[in-house]
Structure formats: C-alpha cells, structure tokens
Amino acid sequence: MAKKQKTFRPKARVPRGFRDRLGAELTAEREMLSRISAVYESYGFDPLETPAFEFTDALGKFLPDVDRPNAGVFSLQDDDDQWMSLRYDLTAPLARFVAENYDSLPKPFRRYQVGPVWRNEKPGPGRFRQFTQCDADSVGAPAPDADVEICAMFADAMEAAGIARGDYVVKLNDRRLLAGLLETAGLVGLEPDDELQRVTVLRALDKLDRLGEAGVRLLLGPGRKDESGDFTDGAKLKDAQIDRVMTFINATQATNAETCDRLAGFFSTSAQGEAGVTALDTMAAQLGALGYGEDRIQIDLSIIRGLDYYTGPVFEADLMFTTEDEKGRPMRLGSVGGGGRYDGLVKRFKGIEVPAVGVSVGVSRLLEALEAKKTTGDSVSGPVVVLALEKNQMAAYQQMAAELRAAGVRAEVYLGGSNFAKQLKYADKRAAPIAVIQGSDERDKGEVTIKDLVLGAELSKNIQDNKEWREGQPAQFSVKQSELVAAVKKVLARRG
C-alpha cells in the first residue's frame, strides 16, 4: 500500500544577506576594477589571489578560552578538525601570505588584490554578507617614500576609474598628530582608563562628518543623546582640552604648506606629534614636486580612518560633488576608500614588525558615485536584436549578427517562436537599442529594416493617435542589406 510520495521541491531563493547581480551593474564594476588594477600594475604592484579559506587561527579569529571561532566570520571544520574561515578582508590573508613566504619575496613587496570577502553579520539594507574589496599594499617599504607613492597612485586610480580631477580630493593626515594631540591635551600616561578615553576621543572625531562640531564636542565632553533618545557616553574631557582638540581639527588650511606652518610648534612637547608634522611636510613637498597639488591631495586634520591599526599617515578619497538620494534630496557620497601606514602586519606570525602602507577602494561606494556622475542614461545597455521572422532563414539572421559582432557591435538573434510582437517585446526586455528586421518582403528586395527602439519609445510618448504613429514611423527605415552594419552604427552613434 505505497502512498504516493510528494516530490520534494526546494524553494529557489538566495540565502539571507546575499544577492545576485546581473548585466550592466556587473559590467560597470568589472570595468572600474580593471581600470584601477591597470594603474596599480603600472606602479609595479603584482596581482595576488589567495583562497577564500584561511585557517581560523591565522585570521586571529579565536577568542581566548573559546574553542569555536569568533562571530563575524563564516567558519567550518575541515576533515582533520581544524577550523577554517572565509576571509573577512584582504589584509589578514596578505599577512599570512607574507609571513609564509617572507624569505622568498622581493622586499619591499607590492601587491594588489581584488575579490570577494565574507562577513557573518546581520544583513541590512545595502549591507551584504559578501562584497568586493580592492586593496593595494606595499610591505616592508620605508616612509615617507612608499606613502607618497601610494597616495599618488590612489589619486591616479580615482581618475582612471572616471572621477574627474576636482571631483575628488585625497585627504591626508597622520595618526601621530592625533597621538600627539592626546598627549599634549593630557590624555595619555594613565593606564588603563586612558586607552578607553583615547578610543572614545578618536571615535568622537571620526563622527565630525555626520554630527558636526557641536555633536563632536558633546562626545568629547559629557556625552550625547541622539535623535532616538539613545545616550552615548562621552570622553569626559575638560573644556580647555576640548578646545585644544577642536583647534587642532580646524587648523586645516587651503594649502598644504600653510597647514604645516600652522602646526609648527603645536606639538613642541610631543615627539610623536612632531614626527607626524615632519612626515606630512615631507610628503606634501614630494607630492607637490610630482604634480600632486592640493587639488588632488590635501592635508586635512579631521581625517581619522577608524579606531586603531594605523600608526603613521592616513588618507581617504572624498568626493567633492553631491548626488541625490532616492527622495531627490542632495546627498554627499563622502569617502570612497582610503588607507594608511600600519606596522603590525606579520607580527602575529613572526613576532617582528614589518611596516606596510596600504589603500583600499570602497568598491560599491565608488561605483555608486560613477553611476551618479553619468550624464547619459544607460537604459540602452542591451545588444542589437536581429529578429527571426522566418524559421528557414535562421542562418541568414545569424550571419547578420556575426557581421555586426565582427564590426564590434554586440548583437544576438532572437531564438524562439516567430511571433513578431513577442520578438519586439523580447527586444524591449533586453534593453536593445535596435531591432534588425528582415521579413520576406525585405528579403525579396535585398533589404533590411532598422528599427531605432530608443527613438521609437521617445516618439511614442508624444504620439496623439495610432494613425499618426503608423504614418510617421520616423524611427524605422530600410537599407540595402550590404549597408546593415553602417546603418546600425549610425543609429548607435545617435546615442553617443
């Protein structure tokens, strides 16, 4: 009495926090990353590909006294019970790679890497658990030369990606200034409360963009209640200390030389602060000599770049134009990447300090910015579609598509039924700029019809009645078959 078993049908869905990407968005990202990669290669950086998995201990993702990996990473146990995790950034794999191959690598070692990283975090709007990173690092390279190089390269990369000069500025600061500031504001020396206070100060300054000066002052002092009513505890600085911190942050001048002048003497009692000023001064001079003036790389004393990790110069690329949010309000895109100098790269593995300086492009932000800067719409991103009206003429249609391709035009033949309306609907769904049509009438005359689908769509918006539409049809014309390629190219040129 076998009961008829229901076939199991899994639901087709992408796991939570992940996404599919198709067509134009992907092409645009690949084009952008390829241009940036070309700049990195021209500077002598070699591409590196590390595997998706690293041993969890190599990523530093075990908590003390816990035998399971820390949250935040996707982890599993290999056959031999060793924990492996998917990389959550490209720096940890670089550290492992450099430590593993330390003796055989040329030093300094310049590499760049582009690829997905994974975060086992709660997804949200625009927050995915897999995304692309694009990093370049110089390992074992001395300051300030490597820092100068990577700042210049970053500016070049922005321009290669399509952000015009004037639309971005690489803003430069030095962590040692911040350290010196805290030192001279009387905030260091008292272990261990101090470190917490230091972090609270940095975290407050990092929010200048979003909260403005008044908000930052609250966070440096007693604390701040946000719009939702949540209270964030402050750094409990005294007013005079807050004044000094804000004086520093606001000391940025229009030219790098003026900013360095303004800082002279500011850190007279802090060796770290002095070292930071000297570094910025030298870098600005070298960059200027190379033609990277304030229009491209400018000292900005409000740049923080997160909480720890960096030990010398830090920088980020800020976009100088606004775009519109989904409600049409002006919106600043802000930082599209940055980096700095850090010393601890391979220390966890080898116990030695190997200094490095690196830059990471904010891939999705930069892509958004490029999208926003586009003056022409890209709704017509699809291929030319050659309709297939007569099934026995398939080879002829394929031949037309082949001719178009040979001339550099993306083209495809409709493959399906012979229904005309359905084929045009398909061309529309493909965002095709042009449909190429040859029915038996055209074929008898040795002609093809070129239908400009973009112009057609524009015209049809303004057409009063069907009669006028049918009589006009200015978006459609016939040419000799031998003129197919030239006619298609001419119509495509209308779109620029």
Next chain:
Amino acid sequence: MAKKQKTFRPKARVPRGFRDRLGAELTAEREMLSRISAVYESYGFDPLETPAFEFTDALGKFLPDVDRPNAGVFSLQDDDDQWMSLRYDLTAPLARFVAENYDSLPKPFRRYQVGPVWRNEKPGPGRFRQFTQCDADSVGAPAPDADVEICAMFADAMEAAGIARGDYVVKLNDRRLLAGLLETAGLVGLEPDDELQRVTVLRALDKLDRLGEAGVRLLLGPGRKDESGDFTDGAKLKDAQIDRVMTFINATQATNAETCDRLAGFFSTSAQGEAGVTALDTMAAQLGALGYGEDRIQIDLSIIRGLDYYTGPVFEADLMFTTEDEKGRPMRLGSVGGGGRYDGLVKRFKGIEVPAVGVSVGVSRLLEALEAKKTTGDSVSGPVVVLALEKNQMAAYQQMAAELRAAGVRAEVYLGGSNFAKQLKYADKRAAPIAVIQGSDERDKGEVTIKDLVLGAELSKNIQDNKEWREGQPAQFSVKQSELVAAVKKVLARRG
C-alpha cells in the same frame, strides 16, 4: 605568581588543497577570461554573479534520510539553523537563479558566469579544492538554433583566447545517437539492470582516449584489469553488440556531410537515433553556412562528455597539438572544455522542463595550453625598476617612473636602502627587464643609464672573465634624461 605566558603564534600556512597565485599566472588567466567574456558579451550573453553560498537543499546536496549535507561540498549552518553550502559549480546556482526569477527574465535567457567554485574533496597534485569556472548557457532556447550559436561562439572564444585556427577543433556529437545505439544494440527496455549497463557502456566509451579501442572493447565485454591489477567489471555485451558499438564510434568521417551520410539508415529502428542524426545534419549545415567548417567544428561520434545530464547535442574543444610533460615527453592536452544540451535545469524547483544548452571552458587546461603555445619566454614580466641611489633625489626618481607610466611602461622606484648591489638584486627578483640608473655623476651630466637586464644576463653567460665583462658592458648605455622614455621603449622592443 603569574607565569610568563608564551605568546601564541599561529603558523602561517594556506589550508590543505588551496593555493595562492601571484603575478604573471594570474594576469594571464585574467586576460584569457576577459577575452572569452568579450566574445560571450558580443553574442548577447549577460554576465551574472551569484553569491558563493547557496542553500544546501537548493544545490540538491542532501542525501535522502540524512540531515547533514552530502560530502563534496563545504557546508555550514546559518544562525537560523538552515544549511548553506559553497557552490561546487556554476550550473546549480544558475538553476536556482532562473527558477527564482523565472517570470521576469527575458526568454530565451543568455548568461555567462566566471568565478571560483569549491569542492570538499581530497586534494591531490594539480587537484585543488577551489578553482575557476567559466560557463555560458542559453536557457529556454530551442534546438538546433541555440546549439549552433553556442558551438560557433565556443570556437570564436577559443580563437579569442589565443588558440589559432587549426590548433583546436570543436568536436560535436549527439546523445540521442548514443541512446539510439544502445536501443538498436538491444540494451534498453529491461528495467532496472539496463540502466546500470547503459551507464557502464557510456563510461567505457568515455575512456576511448585513454585506453584505446582494445581497452574499451574489454570494458564493453567481460571487464578489464588495469596496470595496478585492479579489475573493472564490464558491460557484458555480446561480441556482435560490441562490434556494432565500435562500428558506430569509428564511423566519423573527414567531413560532416560524409559522417551524416554514413549514419543514414544506421538508426532506422530508433526514433531517438534518427532525431540525433537529423540534429547533427541541420547543425552542420547551418554552421557551414556561417563559415564554421570542419576545420573548426567537426562531428566526432566518439565524444561522450560524461555520464548523464545531457539530452541532445554534446561538444568539446580538443587541442590538435602536443606539448611536453615535465620529462620532455610529448603530451596531448586534450579537451579544454565543452558542453551540450540538457533539459532538467529548473525541474527540481518548478517541476517543469526548461531546456538549456551550455558550454564550460576548462580554465586551467586552456591556460596551460596557452602557456605551452607561447614561443617567447615570459621570464621578463616585471616592471622597469628605477634605482634610488641618492635618498634626497627620491622625487626625481618618482618623476622618471611617472614619465614611463604615462608612456604605458610599467615602472617602479626601488624603495629601501641605497645599496647598489642590493637594488640590482631586487630588480632581478622582480624579473625587471631594465634598470634605470642615475647617480650623482649621471645627474651632473643630465643623463640616465639604461641597463638592459635581459641582454646583460645573456651576455654574462658567455663572458670569459670579469675584465672583458667590465670593459664590454654593451647591455648598458647612457642617454640624455629627456630621452629616457624613448630609450627604455627601444630596449623593451628588443624583447618584442
């Protein structure tokens, strides 16, 4: 009495079965995939990126009555206890994507995807647990038009990748011929033993390349003992049946028309067989009309492409040249990819048959082939290295590198100590073709020295003594600094 704790230092190593890739190999693969992608796009295929993770049930990787995923995939449980696995190919994610977006996709739907896949298998020499796949599929496209298109596109992709016409042939067969063959050889109709026998026959034929006709005959008959003494059970066909199978396999002729002629009547009692012959006949005619003759796409009745999955035409690209193995023996590289028509793409999800035809490039094999075909060595793949002899001239060195880059020459400044020998050693390790040298002497004269490191290395092999070497130095010359770019380009041109 705190005991001094030893700092934990993880060992820097890549997990078993995974690997790092650096520099030239990666650049070559990227270049190859980008050329192939451009061909796919020109045919109207859109790029698709699916995430690394899929739900395990969507991949079909649960065994019946087992609540853990099947071996072969890397799996873990999400927060909500659902099992996710890393994709093991690009077809299963395509199936999920098409099923999930079925109504909104244009049909037919053409997409290509390039990316890593993961296999949780025992690694071996040349067998990695992460590798790159490159697939193109037409979903919902009718035969034979979509099959013709994808075969032509595959041939175009081979040539775009750098395999010259004549160095490859896309070999074409049809699964229905094999089905018809088994039918007319009296091998189908008896459930369920039959299916096993059918698979055993296909598996035997799939080994023709490796075992030759005699080995295949054993596997079709009683079975075969291999060199290690292991016995593989045979399909137990009678001699007359084996003869018929081998007659079929060997019926391939020089021209597609002749092969189709030869098959006329061969399957008179099998509708499947007849359908297969008609399909090949039509495809060959259409391909011929498009200019894809037997030099590019040839019917080959010995092509099997694995055991199941395919339901119509199958094809693979075979390389026609030999290369050398590590011991210098001639070696055929064989197939560098292939594909075919299959019907079950979204059946698991939607219960309907959506036919598809796809092709998958054998990325690492094709890369090996391109490497083997290279006539010139690529040992000089590194950037031009500008030596940095005087620390206070760093901006000038950076300027030289910038000039070279602006002229399209990959260039970097040495960043490190000022030791001359060490810098040359670095240039050597970087596989630099040229070192650009400007010490104070050259600087005073407004000159730079161009050192051709490739010619230098060649000459030094033939130099008798150091004196001759020092006096000759033909691989090194000085030019006016304004002629730097031209001189470097001239030396690079020597290498082609």
